[in-house]
Structure formats: structure tokens, C-alpha cells
Amino acid sequence: MVMWWVWLVGLVALAVLLAGAAVVVQSRRRSGTVITVRRGRTGGRAGGAR
Amino acid sequence: MNTLELASGLSGRVVVTLGGEAVAQVKDVVFDGPAGRITGFTLSGRGLLAGPMKRSLPFSGVHAIGPSAVMIAGETVFEDRDAVVGRGEAEHGKVLGAPVLTEHGTGIGTVADVVVETGASGRVVGFEILAEDHLDRRHRKVFVPRGEALAVSGEALVVPAHAQHFVADDLPSFAAQAEAFLTHTRRPGGGRPS
Incomplete structure (x- = not known):
């Protein structure tokens, strides 16, 4: 008789774990860094921002 | 000299059009080593589960970099990701920790x-x-x-x-x-x- 709520708790825990994993994965995909390229002295126009 | 800022602080900054629409957020800051200037930014979406965008923002399309947002005229300034940084350049050009x-x-x-x-x-x-x-x-x-x-x-x-x-x-x-x-x-x- 008590099995139904055990299943429910397990299902909720699994959903929370999956959601947490999705958030962690997406945050890593969105986290940025600083990258250097070598495209010559014309790279990045000085007057770009107004 | 204008205000100085750390490049990593620009990551995550929201990109907003002059019309007030938040369209993306900054992911990577890309600068040209020989020229010593920012060439552009790679972008990611703004939703909770949004990932990297296939479009990037060249520095020529930036209207202004402010403490809260990077301002652009409109989404028409976005270009293909390779215009700012190629995949090979990104893999071999990470300068933090060098x-x-x-x-x-x-x-x-x-x-x-x-x-x-x-x-x-x-x-x-x-x-x-x-x-x-x-x-x-x-x-x-x-x-x-x-x-x-x-x-x-x-x-x-x-x-x-x-x-x-x-x-x-x-x-x-x-x-x-x-x-x-x-x-x-x-x-x-x-x-x-x-």
C-alpha cells in the first residue's frame, strides 16, 4: 500500500536531478572565455562603437 | 583613456538593441593579438536552457559597451560565427591560463x-x-x-x-x-x- 508514494518521491527526485543536470550542462555551454586570434593589424575597427 | 574593464567581465553581459530588445548575451570575448583590439564577441541565447548561437557580434557592429549591457543598433549587425572566430581559432586561442x-x-x-x-x-x-x-x-x-x-x-x-x-x-x-x-x-x- 505504501509503494505508490515511494514511486512518486522517486519520480520527483529523478525529475529534479534531470532538471539540475540540464541547467548545469547549459550553463557550461554558455560560459565564456577570452580568445585571441591572429587576423592582422586590420582586425577590429577602432571606430566600430559610436 | 576610457574606462578599463576585465574582458572576462564582459562574458554574460546582455546584448540589447537601441530599440530596447535584449537579443543575446556575450559568451566569448575575441581579440586580435597583433592588432591589440577586440574583434568581436561570440553569443549565447538568453533562455535558461539556451545554448551558444550560430551568429556572432563583430566589434564594428557594437554601438557602445556599458557596465550593464552591450548596445547594438539591431540584430542585422550579427554575422556568421566564423566571421569573428573560426572553430580552430577558438580551440587554440584560449589565452586565460597561458x-x-x-x-x-x-x-x-x-x-x-x-x-x-x-x-x-x-x-x-x-x-x-x-x-x-x-x-x-x-x-x-x-x-x-x-x-x-x-x-x-x-x-x-x-x-x-x-x-x-x-x-x-x-x-x-x-x-x-x-x-x-x-x-x-x-x-x-x-x-x-x-
């Missing part, structure tokens, strides 16, 4: 961040480095000015030897040190402090 050497071959630390000038120029002014014994026995983070003939790749950063004499402990005082370094370097016969 060792810092002087032109004499002395290791002085590792790159912790890049100092850029906001406003219209996007100029790279210097680097925040985690200092080694030779530069600072307490292994603090210090700011070193960028040389005119800077060599930088994803593997190592080479700075002029005399740049060590224009080191600052914090960003506000670094602005003055960077100006002094530039003045000293451009002086006839400049290259070592008197």
Missing part, C-alpha cells in the same frame, strides 16, 4: 584576464596575471601593460622586459601605469626605465 614570458625568456606568471578599454576603441591595454616569484613573492594578481609589439597566442604571452616596471596592483591605478608605459615606450630611446 604562461607570460618577457622578451628575455623570464617567466613572470600566467594570464588571469585581459584588460580592455571600453568605449569606441576596444583596445587591449594590458593583462592581469597571476604573478610568479620573480615578479611578486606573494603570488598576487597584478596588472601588466601590453607592449606595442606584443606576441600572444593560446600558448604563451610575450611582453617587453621593461613592462615589469609598470606593474599595478589594482585596475584604477593600472590606468595611470599603462599611460606611463606608453609614454615611456614611445619616447626616443625608450625601452628601459631611467
